[in-house]
Amino acid sequence: MSAKLRSCCEVRFIAAKAGVINCDLSMSKGFDIGLERLTGGAPSARAAESLWTGVGRRRTFFLETFGCQMNDHDSEKVAGVLLSRGYRQVETPEAASLILYNTCSIREKAAQKVFSRLGEYRAKQSEGKIIGVLGCVAQQEGEEIFERAPWVSLVCGSASYRKLPQMLAELEAGNHRVTGLDTDTDETFETEMTRRDNPWRAYLTIIEGCDKACSYCVVPYTRGPERSRASDSILREVRQLAELGYSEVQFLGQTVNSYADPTPRKMRFSELLLAAAEVPGIRRVRFTTSHPSDFTPDIVEAIESEQKICDHVHLPVQSGSTRILRAMQRTYTRDEYLEKIAMMRGAGRPIAITTDVIVGFPGETQSDFEETLSLLDEVQYDGLFSFKYSPRPNTPATTMEDAIPEEEKGRRLAILQDKQREIQSARNAALAGQTFEVLVSGKSRRENQWTGHTSAHRVLNFTSQEKELLGTYVQVLVTGAGPNSLVGEHAV
């Protein structure tokens, strides 16, 4: 099973005053997670009541996440909402009274996976379990999910997560079908408690939804219009995270750099990065995903002037052909995109650049595809996520002529990936002999072997004689490289 099973031991309390949760956070007795210790409070009657079902069984939830980092982070917030209502997180659907799938519909395969997973748990409903679908598939399919999978009780799109506490209350009151499918909210999803998976790096969504209209993409339909979170609320959370021991924050958004502060302060995105970097205890500030049209010189200046802002930009291009970019409604040409790359290459310190590419968009000729290959040669990306075009419901591209056969899409994808592998191998090999700071995030079973990420987000596996390095920042000398990672040794 490819489930991303979540550990429930890492619980971080974020005391945001967002007014989302209608439960009392000052509970704790029944929690395994030590909320009382975190909040210093006593359990409320209501919360204590919600720890038990009518048959005296503890309420438990299993949450599986498909898709992008934004979905991962939404799941962290959903877990926080559930924990604060007295649920306990478990690691198998069998052990849960509530089974939730946070879903992705960006490509057809991802959406299909959700229905096949739901099918696997059909029998569970008869055991009294409640099954819910969250996220993009929920938003896209809506109440039709009840038709296709009548054993589902909860359908909630990502734009409606703020209503989750009410929806849970309805389920607890015995309602068998609850939905949250509005996208017309101008609020972002903030919670009083977020159960983060990583003890050192914290995700923060700073902008929800998307106002661009790429002709292949479901996101504007599934996540709704663009809504930015108030800069003071973001910075308050960064300060709280630093106090809790997080040293790296990663700002998230489908078009993170389109951030538009809704407060009178009107902080620019680059100012927000700089302000987060100033918070005592914060050593790294990351952000993803940037849209090329909103990628302005002040962002590069911020990276140049502040070492804590990571030297990595993910700037999806999608195609190297201006003709295809137009058909994709990407709002920039190949030359305009290359100007943004030149701006980064001219920065005072090297910036790693990664991208996304779609092959086989309707009407993409061999010559269009070759333009994408030549763009790879020209830009020399440090990383690439590549996809075969997948037609999505309600998007303009589904009705476009000259669909490319699946076999041809596969051929182009393989050529593209081979080229990028060569580029990455050469770029990584050129880093041998240099020393990088690494945030250590893993220890191998092999003795003295550790792993972590550089500021440029390269994976660096290294040897060290130290006994405990997890969560620390160390200097590592690069001694070798493959296409996807570097190897090195602790430089002391």
Ligand code: SAM
């Ligand atoms: N907002 C980001 C941007 O503007 O590039 C992208 C977000 S999307 C979740 C991640 C990537 O999925 C896209 O960059 C694109 O390469 C890919 N993608 C989106 N829709 C797709 C589709 N219909 N078929 C194939 N790939 C798709």
Ligand code: SF4
């Ligand atoms: Fe989708 Fe385009 Fe918005 Fe990215 S910018 S989320 S690809 S519509």
